[in-house]
Every structure is written in structure tokens, then in C-alpha cells.
Amino acid sequence: MYYITTDVRAVVRLTKFVMRITKTKLCCRLQFWSNIVLSMQQILCSVKLSNIAYLDYAATTPCDPVVFEAMSPYFCGVFGNPNSMHHFGMVALDAVDAARIKVRTLINADFEEVVFTSGATEANKIATIRTMKSLNKTAGKRHFVTLATEHKSILDCTDYLKREGFDVTLLEVGSDGLLNLDHLTSVINDTTGLLSFCFVNSETGVMQDVKRIVATCHERGILVHADATQAFGKIPLDVKELDLDFLSASGHKVYGPKGIGVLYCKSVHARLVRTPGANRDVEFGIRSGTVPVPLCVGMGEAAKIAFSELSTNLTRIAALRERLIAGITGQLDEIYINGSSVHNYPGIVNISFRGCEGEAIMMEAKHIAVSSGSACTSNKLTISHVLEAMKIPVDIAQSSIRISIGKLTTEAEIDLAIEELVTATKKLRAISPVWDIIRSGSSVDDVFKRQGFR
Numbered sequence: 001m002y003y004i005t006t007d008v009r010a011v012v013r014l015t016k017f018v019m020r021i022t023k024t025k026l027c028c029r030l031q032f033w034s035n036i037v038l039s040m041q042q043i044l045c046s047v048k049l050s051n052i053a054y055l056d057y058a059a060t061t062p063c064d065p066v067v068f069e070a071m072s073p074y075f076c077g078v079f080g081n082p083n084s085m086h087h088f089g090m091v092a093l094d095a096v097d098a099a100r101i102k103v104r105t106l107i108n109a110d111f112e113e114v115v116f117t118s119g120a121t122e123a124n125k126i127a128t129i130r131t132m133k134s135l136n137k138t139a140g141k142r143h144f145v146t147l148a149t150e151h152k153s154i155l156d157c158t159d160y161l162k163r164e165g166f167d168v169t170l171l172e173v174g175s176d177g178l179l180n181l182d183h184l185t186s187v188i189n190d191t192t193g194l195l196s197f198c199f200v201n202s203e204t205g206v207m208q209d210v211k212r213i214v215a216t217c218h219e220r221g222i223l224v225h226a227d228a229t230q231a232f233g234k235i236p237l238d239v240k241e242l243d244l245d246f247l248s249a250s251g252h253k254v255y256g257p258k259g260i261g262v263l264y265c266k267s268v269h270a271r272l273v274r275t276p277g278a279n280r281d282v283e284f285g286i287r288s289g290t291v292p293v294p295l296c297v298g299m300g301e302a303a304k305i306a307f308s309e310l311s312t313n314l315t316r317i318a319a320l321r322e323r324l325i326a327g328i329t330g331q332l333d334e335i336y337i338n339g340s341s342v343h344n345y346p347g348i349v350n351i352s353f354r355g356c357e358g359e360a361i362m363m364e365a366k367h368i369a370v371s372s373g374s375a376c377t378s379n380k381l382t383i384s385h386v387l388e389a390m391k392i393p394v395d396i397a398q399s400s401i402r403i404s405i406g407k408l409t410t411e412a413e414i415d416l417a418i419e420e421l422v423t424a425t426k427k428l429r430a431i432s433p434v435w436d437i438i439r440s441g442s443s444v445d446d447v448f449k450r451q452g453f454r
């Protein structure tokens with residue numbers, strides 16, 4: 001029902017494919033039937049999900065059928081190793097180069113500044129750990145700075161650097177999730193080598209003031225890495241204009257395949273992140289191993305589509321966000337939108353339904369797929385480290401869910417989300433002791449502290 005457009009598109013695509021294939025007789029029978037089966041699976045999968053609205057696009061996105069179609073010849077037909085010197089290798093290398101050009105176009109990088117990785121996690125790792133190790137070796141810079149609200153993949157690198165004896169500072173943010181530049185200035189020193197920050201926070205959608213962060217760091221000779229996983233292909237992103245040194249992105253957040261990402265590395269810094277002993281002909285010596293050609297092709301196609309659709313998608317998504325927030329706040333009180341109301345990517349909405357627990361809302365609102373910002377483990381409530389770093393009161397943080405809107409989201413899905421969330425909240429509040437405390441005017445935070453939640 002909600003995926004009707006996807007279904008129709010899949011059917012049209014299948015029909016076109018059958019017409020093309022019967023006309024030209026280009027493919028072997030096996031490939032013909034495997035494509036039919038795959039398309040049917042795609043349709044059945046959409047049908048199965050048809051009564052659940054997917055609103056978790058920050059977690060992952062479905063692969064665009066156009067991307068899938070672009071990738072498919074590179075599994076069986078065009079199978080060469082791009083490192084091989086013969087015809088098959090050259091064809092594969094051409095495909096990887098073409099994909100690199102599409103990615104480079106989206107972010108305005110140079111060709112050799114785009115390095116394919118296995119995802120944003122690996123790109124983050126290369127940009128932070130390798131850069132810090134090199135800077136320490138060559139310039140004695142052993143201080144790494146990042147934000148307390150970072151994605152787990154960066155916090156893991158932070159832990160590793162700490163264990164390796166590096167000095168690490170986790171910067172606090174304001175209650176709006178934004179970095180305070182005075183705070184940044186007060187912690188950096190002559191030994192600071194790199195600042196890594198999330199361009200668009202994956203839980204709140206908060207978008208940092210990139211230009212000012214970069215200017216503050218560069219004035220003091222500090223390099224800057226942006227984890228742009230939630231920004232790439234969604235908001236305009238020009239690495240030259242922003243003057244970034246490193247940037248990470250992921251395929252599966254932009255309707256591309258899973259298992260592929262990109263590290264942008266300003267060419268002058270390539271020496272900092274090279275893999276020791278790696279062949280310079282493969283990913284410029286930054287990432288070794290055989291390049292996954294179909295995934296690179298998918299990443300390139302996803303970047304190309306994102307580039308052409310960027311402003312249309314952004315406008316549509318911003319309107320859907322407004323519709324969602326207005327629909328909920330119009331029917332319920334004590335609703336909080338966590339994060340900056342101005343500096344954000346509209347596709348990620350972190351919203352608290354005071355008096356209810358995030359996970360309980362998720363269980364109650366069965367026809368929407370969203371994420372919760374809290375988790376109840378062995379009768380202890382943990383809240384998201386992002387909301388905790390923003391110093392959101394515990395009862396508001398624990399009642400949060402993340403709704404993420406994508407290019408396939410429809411107004412009907414948003415209306416369904418409003419209806420489900422309003423009904424769930426009313427039902428849960430009616431039996432919630434926390435809601436009673438709020439209603440009585442007592443401090444919920446005090447009650448929570450007494451129970452040891454923070």
C-alpha cells in the first residue's frame with residue numbers, strides 16, 4: 001500500500017527489461033532468469049512490507065533499483081580484476097574509474113582524492129587512527145579531539161587511540177547539539193593534530209557549522225576530518241569550499257549497496273594515511289586488496305542519482321518534517337524536538353514524548369519502523385550517549401525516538417506515523433507513573449536520580 005510507487009516502478013522496470021532482453025537476445029538464459037527471480041523477490045518484499053511505513057532511513061536505505069541494475073553486469077558478465085593488465089581488467093578498471101568520477105562530482109573532489117573503502121566505519125578509522133599515528137611520528141602531534149556526540153565508529157577509534165597512549169579530548173556540546181567554538185579553542189594546543197566531527201549527527205540530525213570549525217582548526221595547523229555519512233548525497237557538500245582535509249561517506253545511506261564507502265583525502269595528506277607496504281596502484285596506496293567492482297559501480301551510480309535529485313529531495317523531506325512535527329505537536333503536549341531547530345538536516349527528527357518510554361512507543365506503534373534513543377537492559381535504563389552529552393533531562397531523553405525520512409517517504413506514511421504515535425502516546429501516558437509525576441508538577445529528574453538512572 002505505502003510502497004505502491006516502488007512496486008509499480010519495479011514492475012515497469014521488469015517489463016522493460018524483458019522487452020529489451022527478448023529484442024536483443026544479448027544475455028544468456030541463466031542471467032535472464034536470475035534477473036526475473038530477483039525482480040520478483042523485490043516486488044514480493046515490497047508487498048510483504050506494505051503495511052509498515054519505513055521511517056528509519058538514517059539506519060539504512062533500500063538500494064535504488066537503478067543502482068542495482070547498474071551493478072548487476074559486474075557480478076557475472078564483466079568480472080575482471082581491475083588490477084589485471086588484459087582486456088577484462090581494463091573494462092573493470094574503467095567501471096571503477098567512472099564510479100570514482102561520479103563520487104568526485106558530488107563532493108567536488110579531485111579524482112585521486114576519492115578512495116573506496118568498505119564503508120564509513122573503515123573510512124573513519126583510516127582518517128583518524130592513521131592520521132594521528134603519522135602526525136605523532138612526523139611532528140610529535142599526539143592530541144586528538146572529537147565530540148562526545150560522535151558515532152560509535154569514531155568513539156571506538158577514540159578508545160583505541162587512548163589505549164595507544166594518545167591524548168584525547170571529547171568535546172562537550174550545547175543542549176542544541178552544536179559545538180561551542182570557544183570550548184574548541186580552549187582545548188586545542190600545539191600538540192593537537194586532528195579534529196574529527198560528525199557533519200550531520202545520525203541520532204539528532206544536528207548539522208555543525210563546518211566552515212567555522214575548519215577555520216578555527218586550520219588557523220592553528222590542525223587537520224579536520226568530517227564524518228559525513230548522514231550528509232553525503234543529502235545536502236550540498238563541496239570539500240573544496242569547506243576546505244576539509246578528510247571526509248567519510250557510506251553507500252547504504254544514499255540508496256547504494258551495503259559494504260562500500262568512500263574516504264575523501266585531500267591529495268596533500270595522502271602520505272599520512274597510506275597503508276604500509278600497499279601497492280600505490282590500488283586506491284592510491286591508501287586501501288589495499290582487490291577493489292569490489294560491482295559495489296564501486298553502485299556507489300558511483302548512487303552518487304550520480306543523489307547529485308541530480310539533491311535539491312528536490314531536500315525540499316520534499318523538509319516539507320515532510322514540518323508536516324510530521326506539526327501533526328504531533330498539534331495533538332499532544334510535552335513533546336520535545338531534540339537538537340538544533342535551525343542547524344539540522346531535516347530528514348532526521350529526534351522527538352521525545354514525555355511520560356512514555358521510547359522503546360514502549362516503538363512497540364506500540366506497530367505500523368511504523370523507527371529507532372529508539374533509549375534501551376532497557378536488565379531492568380536498567382540506558383539513554384543515548386548523544387542525548388546525554390547534550391544534557392537532555394533523563395525523562396525526556398528516555399522518551400525519545402528517531403524518525404528518519406527518506407526520498408521514498410510519502411505524505412501518507414507521515415500521516416500514518418502521526419496517527420500511530422499520537423495513539424500510542426495517549427495509551428502509554430494513561431498508564432505511566434512518570435506522566436503522573438509530570439502532571440503533579442514534581443521533578444522527574446529528581447525521581448530518576450533517586451532511582452540511579454543518571
Ligand code: PMP
Nearest residue numbers: 119120121151153202229250261
Ligand atoms: N558514521 C555515521 C554518522 C553513521 O551514521 C554510520 C552508520 N550508522 C557510520 C558512521 C558507519 O557507516 P557504515 O555502516 O558505512 O560503516
